[in-house]
Amino acid sequence: MAHGPAKGISRWLFTTNHKDIGTLYLWFSFLMFLLGGFFAMVVRAELFQPGMQLIKPEFFNQMTTMHGLVMVFGAIMPAFVGLANWMIPMMIGAPDMALPRMNNLSFWILPFAFAILVATLFMEGGGPNFGWTFYAPLSTTYAPDTVNYFIFAVHIMGASSIMGSINIIATIMNMRAPGMTYMKMPLFVWTWLITAFLLVAVMPVLAGAVTMMLMDINFGTSFFNAAGGGDPVLFQHVFWFFGHPEVYIIILPAFGVVSQIIPTFSRKPLFGYSSMVYATAAIAFLSFVVWAHHMFTVGMPIAGELYFMYATMLIAVPTGVKVFNWITTMYRGALTFETPMLFSIAFVILFTFGGFTGLMLSVAAADIQYHDTYFVVAHFHYVMVAGAVFSGTAAVYYWLPKWCGKMYNETMGKIQFWIAFIAFNITFMPQHFLGLAGMPRRYADYGLQFADWNMVSSIGAFMYGGAQLLFLFNVVRTITHGQPVSDAKVWEGADGLEWLVATPAPYHTFIKPPVISAGVEGPEWRVDAPAPAMAFKTAPEAG
Amino acid sequence: MSSEGNYYVPEQSKLPIFCATAMGLMAFGAASWVIEGGDAKIFLVGLALMTVVMYKWWSLVIDENMQGLVSPQLKHSYVLGMLWFIFSEVMFFAAFFGALFYVRVLVNAWIGGEAAVALFDSTPTAAAAANNEILWPGYERQWPVMQTPDQAVNGDSAMFKGPDRNMSLPLWEYPVSQWLSKLYTLLPWLPLWNTVILLTSSFTVHVAHTGLKEGKRDVFLRYLGITVMLGFLFLCLQVAEYYEAYAHYGLTLQSGIYGTTFFMLTGFHGAHVTLGTAMLLIQFIRGLKGQFSSDDHFGFEAASWYWHFVDVVWLGLFLVVYIFG
Ligand code: HEM
Ligand SMILES: [Cu+2]
Numbered sequence: 001m002a003h004g005p006a007k008g009i010s011r012w013l014f015t016t017n018h019k020d021i022g023t024l025y026l027w028f029s030f031l032m033f034l035l036g037g038f039f040a041m042v043v044r045a046e047l048f049q050p051g052m053q054l055i056k057p058e059f060f061n062q063m064t065t066m067h068g069l070v071m072v073f074g075a076i077m078p079a080f081v082g083l084a085n086w087m088i089p090m091m092i093g094a095p096d097m098a099l100p101r102m103n104n105l106s107f108w109i110l111p112f113a114f115a116i117l118v119a120t121l122f123m124e125g126g127g128p129n130f131g132w133t134f135y136a137p138l139s140t141t142y143a144p145d146t147v148n149y150f151i152f153a154v155h156i157m158g159a160s161s162i163m164g165s166i167n168i169i170a171t172i173m174n175m176r177a178p179g180m181t182y183m184k185m186p187l188f189v190w191t192w193l194i195t196a197f198l199l200v201a202v203m204p205v206l207a208g209a210v211t212m213m214l215m216d217i218n219f220g221t222s223f224f225n226a227a228g229g230g231d232p233v234l235f236q237h238v239f240w241f242f243g244h245p246e247v248y249i250i251i252l253p254a255f256g257v258v259s260q261i262i263p264t265f266s267r268k269p270l271f272g273y274s275s276m277v278y279a280t281a282a283i284a285f286l287s288f289v290v291w292a293h294h295m296f297t298v299g300m301p302i303a304g305e306l307y308f309m310y311a312t313m314l315i316a317v318p319t320g321v322k323v324f325n326w327i328t329t330m331y332r333g334a335l336t337f338e339t340p341m342l343f344s345i346a347f348v349i350l351f352t353f354g355g356f357t358g359l360m361l362s363v364a365a366a367d368i369q370y371h372d373t374y375f376v377v378a379h380f381h382y383v384m385v386a387g388a389v390f391s392g393t394a395a396v397y398y399w400l401p402k403w404c405g406k407m408y409n410e411t412m413g414k415i416q417f418w419i420a421f422i423a424f425n426i427t428f429m430p431q432h433f434l435g436l437a438g439m440p441r442r443y444a445d446y447g448l449q450f451a452d453w454n455m456v457s458s459i460g461a462f463m464y465g466g467a468q469l470l471f472l473f474n475v476v477r478t479i480t481h482g483q484p485v486s487d488a489k490v491w492e493g494a495d496g497l498e499w500l501v502a503t504p505a506p507y508h509t510f511i512k513p514p515v516i517s518a519g520v521e522g523p524e525w526r527v528d529a530p531a532p533a534m535a536f537k538t539a540p541e542a543g
Numbered sequence: 544m545s546s547e548g549n550y551y552v553p554e555q556s557k558l559p560i561f562c563a564t565a566m567g568l569m570a571f572g573a574a575s576w577v578i579e580g581g582d583a584k585i586f587l588v589g590l591a592l593m594t595v596v597m598y599k600w601w602s603l604v605i606d607e608n609m610q611g612l613v614s615p616q617l618k619h620s621y622v623l624g625m626l627w628f629i630f631s632e633v634m635f636f637a638a639f640f641g642a643l644f645y646v647r648v649l650v651n652a653w654i655g656g657e658a659a660v661a662l663f664d665s666t667p668t669a670a671a672a673a674n675n676e677i678l679w680p681g682y683e684r685q686w687p688v689m690q691t692p693d694q695a696v697n698g699d700s701a702m703f704k705g706p707d708r709n710m711s712l713p714l715w716e717y718p719v720s721q722w723l724s725k726l727y728t729l730l731p732w733l734p735l736w737n738t739v740i741l742l743t744s745s746f747t748v749h750v751a752h753t754g755l756k757e758g759k760r761d762v763f764l765r766y767l768g769i770t771v772m773l774g775f776l777f778l779c780l781q782v783a784e785y786y787e788a789y790a791h792y793g794l795t796l797q798s799g800i801y802g803t804t805f806f807m808l809t810g811f812h813g814a815h816v817t818l819g820t821a822m823l824l825i826q827f828i829r830g831l832k833g834q835f836s837s838d839d840h841f842g843f844e845a846a847s848w849y850w851h852f853v854d855v856v857w858l859g860l861f862l863v864v865y866i867f868g
Contacts, residue, residue, distance in 0.1 A: 006555055014555040096552045098620040101600075105559035112567025116574075145578045152570035159566065162631050170623040174616060175550070204631045208638025215807065218577045220797035223642060226678070227693035228703035229800030231650040238638055299670045301659070508552075 004507050013108075016100035017507065018085045019403075024107050025082030026396070030472070032074030032114065033389075037465055039067035044427075044461040046444060050451050060444035061129035062121060068132025072250070073157055074114050076384065079392045080253040081106075081164050084192050086403065088168065090498040090505065091186045093177025093513045098170035102163050109160035116153040120146040131442060133243065136224035136235035140216045147217065151210045158203040165196035165203075172196075177497075179516030183274065186496050190277050191256030194284045198245045198252075201288075206242040209235065233298050240291035248287040250384060251351075252280060254391035255322060258344045260496070261398050262326050265341035266333030267493035271325045279318035279325075286315045296367045305364040312362035316355065323352050338491075339413030343394035346421050347387060354382025357432065372442075375435025381428045393420075393471065400475065401490040405504030406482025412474045419467040426460030551612045558600045565593035601825075605834070605842070618841060625845040629852050632815070636856055639811065643804045643863065647686050654692050655684030687711060687868060691799035706794035706802060710734065710784075711868035733784045734865040737777055738857065741816075744773035745854040748823070748847045758837045760830070767827050767843075770850070774820035781813050808864055812856055819853045822846035 005011045005020065012024060042063045046054050055063070085103065089096055097103045121127040125144030128134065139147060172193045176185070185193075212235070215221040222228025224235045263270045270276065292300060292308040300308075326348050335341070357379040361367050370376060401407050430453035435441075439450045446454065489499045501509045572586025607613055613621075652659035656675025658667045675682060682695035687709040693701035713728040729735055748770040754762030785806075788794040796806050826843040829835065835843055 010555065013560050014557050016553050016555060095550050098617075099624060100552055101556050101559050102624075104556070105562050108560045108563035109566055112563055112570070116567065116571050148574040148577050149571070152574045156566045156570045162628075166624050166627045166631075169627055170620045173623055174619050200627055200631045201634050204635035205638040208635055208642075212642065212807075214577070215796070215803070220795075221803035221807065222691075222703055222800050223646075223803055225703070226650075226654060227701070228691050228803065229651065229654070229688040230646055230803065231654075234642055234645055234650065237645060238642060241638075241641070301668060303660075 014104070016096070016104055018089050018097045018100070018103065019505065019507065021097075021103050021107050022082045022085030022087075023403075025078045025085060028107070028110060029075050029077075029079035029082060032070050032078070033468070034472075035118070036067050036070035036075050037468060039063045039070065040461065041465055043067060044458040047446070047454050048458040049455065050446055050448055052445055055444075057444040058126065058129065061131075061442070062127040064442055065128045065131055065134075066118070066121065069117065069128065070114070071384075072132060072246070073154075074110070076250050076388045076392070077161070078110060080192075080195075080250075080388075081168075083188075083253065083257070083392070083395050083399075084168055087399065087498060088171055088189055088192060089175070090501060090509055091189050091496055092172065092175060092180050093497050093510045093516070094171060094175035095508065095511050095513075097167050098175055099167050103167050106160045106164040106167065109156050113153045113157040113160065116149050120149045123149070133239060134213075135239070136213060136216070136232050139235075140213050140224055143217070148214070151214050154210045155207055158207045161199050161203045165199035168192055168196040169200070177510065177513035177516055183277070184516060186256075187259035187270065187273070187276055187280075188253070188256035191252040191259070191280055194280050195249050195252045198249050198284055198287065202242040202245045202249075205238060206246075209238040209242065212238070233295070236295050236298060237292070240294045241288075243294065244291040245284075245287045247380075247383070248283060250388050252284070254347070254388045255280065257391045257395040257398075258326065258347050261340050261344045261394055262329050262348075263495065264398075264491050264493045265336050265338060265344075266330045267335075268329055268333040269495070271328040271331075272321075275321055276325055279321040282318040283315060286311065286318070290315065293362055293364075293367075296364045297371045309362055309364040313359065316359055319355055323348060323355075334493075338397075339408070339410060339417055340394040340398035342414065342417045342421075343390045343397070346417070347390045347394065350382055350386030350390070350424070354379055354387060357382065370435060372440055373435035374431040374439045374441055377441050378428050378431035378435060381431070385428070386424055390420075396475065398491075399498075400478060401485050402498060402503055402505055404479050404482070405484055405486065406478050407485050407490075408474055408478040408482060412470065412477075416467050416470045416474060419470070420464060423460045423463035423467060427457050427464055428460070430454075430457045430460075549614060551607070551614060551617050553607075556603075558596055558603070561592065562596045562600070565589045565596055569593060605829075608839070608841075621841055621845070625848060629848060632852065636808075636811070636859075639804070639808050640859065640863070643808065646800055646804065651686060651688070652684050654679050655682055657684050687801040688799050689801070693799070703797065703799045704793075706788075706792055706798045708792040709794065709801060709868060710788070710792075710805060710865055712866050733780055733787075734861060737780050737784075738861050740773050740777045740780070741854050741857050744770045744777070745851055747773065748850050752844070752847055755835060755840055755843065756837050763835075764827070764830050767823065767830060771820060771824050771827055774816060774823065774850075777816055778813065778820065781809070781816075805864060805868075808860055812853070812860055815853045815856070819846070819850045822849060 005017065006014070011020060015021060015024075042055065043060065046052070046060055046063075085097065088094075117127075123146050125146050127146060128139075128143075128150045130139040130143060130147075134150075172185070172189060182190075212221070212223040216223050216225065222230040224230055224232045226232065259270055259276060290308060290312045292304060293312040296305060296308070326344075330345075337345075357375070361370055361376065361379060397408060397413055434450055434453050434457075437450065439446055485503055488501065488503055490503060491499075497510075497514065498505070500514075566589070568589025569586055570589075572583065572589050575581040576583045576586050649659045652667075653671040653674055656667055656672050658671065679692040679695055682690070682692040687706075689705040689707075689709065691701060691703045691705050693703040694705060713732055714722050714725060717725050747766045751763050751766035751770060754760070754766060788805075794802050794805065796802055823846050826835075826846050829842065
């Protein structure tokens with residue numbers, strides 16, 4: 001094994017190192033985040049005022065679609081895979097990911113997939129314009145030819161996800177250091193194990209959905225065509241069988257991150273470690289059996305409506321277990337409010353809010369009113385932006401010092417947090433009102449009665465976009481000019497193997513695995529036999 | 544869990560990024576190929592690159608194993624990788640089986656103006672009734688769908704025309720009392736032979752495995768060879784079946800939902816048989832070259848797991864697409 005990274009660009013192209021690959025994933029996802037954010041800015045600029053000002057309705061549809069696709073598949077998912085790559089081997093005492101070359105392959109598929117997807121914007125007929133949920137027949141009978149590029153881009157993205165998740169599962173199941181039993185793994189590792197399982201289970205179903213589209217479009221099959229005996233609603237079933245677990249794929253690793261950060265800055269172990277593990281597993285299980293809550297208005301039999309309503313409401317139980325766990329962890333803790341903690345607390349508050357609107361939507365009878373309005377848009381941005389994106393940001397601030405051995409600018413971090421927090425709420429809180437008042441989603445224009453809140457929402461969106469530039473600046477500035485830190489344990493309250501290795505983390509950690517002693521379950525274990533000097537700067541004290 | 548601490552972490556490699564490039568070319572190429580006026584050039588370039596990469600990659604992995612770099616722990620990673628890959632394949636088929644059940648049990652009833660699941664609602668809902676009366680008047684619930692809703696409404700000018708014949712168990716055409724005397728109709732029924740062939744091949748691959756474990760290379764090679772041949776035979780029969788369908792049954796991809804589900808399910812299964820046969824063939828060639836030992840033969844083992852998986856999928860198909868088709 002080479003001791004340091006290779007020189008020049010080849011380091012990034014040919015690497016097999018989990019930290020390099022994690023870095024690639026993180027930067028790629030940030031790039032996609034900016035691109036998807038740019039699409040969102042176009043959308044919000046057009047919606048700033050009623051009437052058509054800047055773009056044509058056709059292009060508006062492409063922008064909303066691409067915004068959703070790029071954010072979900074290009075920004076959020078790869079961001080958490082990047083964190084998984086960086087952190088999981090360090091957290092379980094493994095020398096690297098289980099299958100390092102496949103790891104590199106999983107990453108490098110993504111730039112190709114997104115290049116193809118984005119290229120469609122410049123092709124004849126334009127990019128995908130059927131919404132990120134690409135319902136048939138809009139995405140089949142009435143789609144532009146370029147939908148075929150979209151289909152194959154989704155195929156290779158899916159291959160990337162499946163390989164990435166298999167790698168994560170194999171790493172966690174097979175590479176834990178001696179003594180690192182399942183119930184001693186940090187929660188971030190647990191949530192990723194379950195997420196990876198969800199991914200392996202549902203990405204193939206997505207592949208099935210786009211394959212059916214491909215066949216309907218080009219080869220005359222009638223999956224989604226009632227004339228031949230199929231059904232457009234079949235598309236929705238297949239899609240949401242993927243789609244609902246997908247939203248948990250997005251949020252579970254975020255739960256994991258927050259479950260690492262809150263104990264650190266509360267200086268208390270997580271309140272109920274095992275209940276968190278079981279709650280995560282319960283959520284994952286339930287996520288397979290609730291998909292048609294996205295389809296309350298398609299005309300399901302009443303038995304279906306009722307079943308999917310009650311099953312969906314059940315998810316609130318394990319989700320509540322989690323929220324109470326975070327709160328009770330903070331209760332009577334010695335709290336400090338560094339940037340990662342601020343983002344995590346905001347996560348708890350705003351995610352809970354989004355969960356509550358989810359509960360409202362799960363009431364089948366009420367959803368007939370809410371469905372396809374801005375209320376739904378508000379709901380999922382509370383869970384995906386204030387949920388996943390906030391937690392991703394928290395994770396970057398939390399682990400950045402460990403990654404590069406430099407401390408970020410705390411003041412700038414806090415400023416970014418407050419702008420993001422306020423701007424986020426300015427953007428999305430009014431969308432609840434718009435939705436309840438009846439404004440449908442995915443339209444380029446709207447009635448005058450919706451004008452005020454739309455303007456507010458757009459202003460919030462531009463502010464939120466600005467906060468991201470501050471984030472970028474802060475991270476780059478940290479890497480180039482940050483205050484060096486050398487304590488292995490960057491945060492005094494932090495716990496876990498990653499805080500025992502040197503800061504910045506050496507290129508290779510745990511070539512020899514550390515030995516974790518038996519004893520307490522949960523995250524408060526002790527390390528008995530520390531790995532050699534390459535992995536540890538100073539031998540940690542046990543206990 | 545790791546204990547020895549000498550897990551092999553490979554050096555930098557150029558293979559992954561070439562593989563990703565090949566995938567990008569294939570994806571882009573496939574899309575431009577299916578679009579009207581497009582051609583296969585880019586796709587084929589991607590495919591060629593992919594072939595080279597695959598060859599190099601597997602050779603490298605085999606080399607590493609022969610150099611003794613592959614610890615038991617790394618081997619276990621390969622095992623996990625293969626098993627979870629097969630699980631993902633299971634889910635891919637689940638999507639198509641699910642589509643079949645949904646269409647067959649629910650949609651078909653609803654378009655025909657009937658209640659689908661008597662247990663829950665024995666009278667057709669207003670929606671189902673309206674479906675039939677307003678959208679597809681004259682369509683009657685049926686499976687296999689020999690008369691598409693399109694035909695019920697538009698007659699001969701329909702775009703989707705049902706097949707003349709289907710692939711279901713021939714006995715269904717006769718009353719139960721005649722089944723014994725009509726058993727001979729099963730003889731020319733291809734799916735039955737295909738089932739026999741695949742089940743036998745699962746058995747032979749198992750015999751090959753046992754032979755290898757007991758160090759009997761001749762048994763191993765002989766039975767693995769037979770397995771590959773059976774796989775190939777299965778594929779030939781499937782080609783014959785498809786030819787039959789297109790030429791004499793009026794059964795095509797375009798013949799409504801029956802043709803759609805029939806060809807997509809059996810087609811994807813056939814594609815997997817092709818892949819499985821190729822995998823086994825490669826193991827056979829490796830065996831001829833003298834590779835594998837009685838306790839180290841993961842390449843073969845993985846291929847044989849895949850083969851068993853393909854076999855199980857076939858049993859599902861045989862039941863729901865053919866017997867109860
Ligand atoms: C307590 C938990 C939750 C419940 C009960 C819930 C319920 C719902 C319901 C019923 C809908 C459909 C609304 C409609 O289209 O009329 C919906 C939409 C959505 N939810 Fe949730 N949800 C929950 C949590 C989450 C989480 C954690 C995420 C993602 C991180 C999420 C992401 C989404 C998305 C993306 C949509 C909209 C999809 C679309 O149509 O574009 N939800 N939710
Ligand atoms: Cu959902």
